[in-house]
Amino acid sequence: MLDFNAPEFLIVGIVALLVIGPKDLPKAMRLVGHWVGKARRVAGQFRSGFDTMVREAELAEMEKKWAEENARIMREHPPEKMLPSPVYDPNPEGTAPAVVEPEDVPPTTVEPPVLKPESEHVAPEAADPPKPRAPRKKKADS
Incomplete structure (x- = not known):
């Protein structure tokens, strides 16, 4: 890369000043x-x-090294026999779960909330309106 030290930079500056001139030197720079x-x-x-x-x-x-290492590990340790699907048995005793027939279930109802009529609603008390200000007295010219 270009390497300028102080004396070389000074020489380049003087030559540029002489060749270009002081008037056009800022534009050139x-x-x-x-x-x-x-x-x-x-x-x-x-x-x-x-x-x-x-x-x-x-x-x-x-990635190539990781793939090679993974292949080596898989060769050394082959995967064991897969477990049958499903592993979790929800009914270990072998008995069938009790089936609830729809007619055995009592009907459930949800009552809607009770709404008050509009006449019973209480409106919040209105705040007192601001009092009008008294006009300011003018200062006497002294």
Whole structure:
């Protein structure tokens, strides 16, 4: 990468001042700064893209290693015979559960809530209206 130390930078500045001139030097410096900023942004995008590619390659390599290790473990320890489905027996004694017939169940009713008629509702007491202010007295001109 470019490496400038102080004396080299001073020489470049003096040459730029002599070649470009003091009047156009600020415009030239802005233009150079603009292009350096663009170059840095492009280099940053390139670097981030390259880092992403390296990271994806490392992940693919790790996944390959994990798959190999998983295959090795499965070869060394084959899965045992699967348990029959269902494992949980809800009726261990073997007796059939009692079936309740619908006519044996007494009907249940839910009564709706009792509403008060509108005449029984009590309206909240209205707050006293604010009292009008007395007009202010004008100060006497002194």
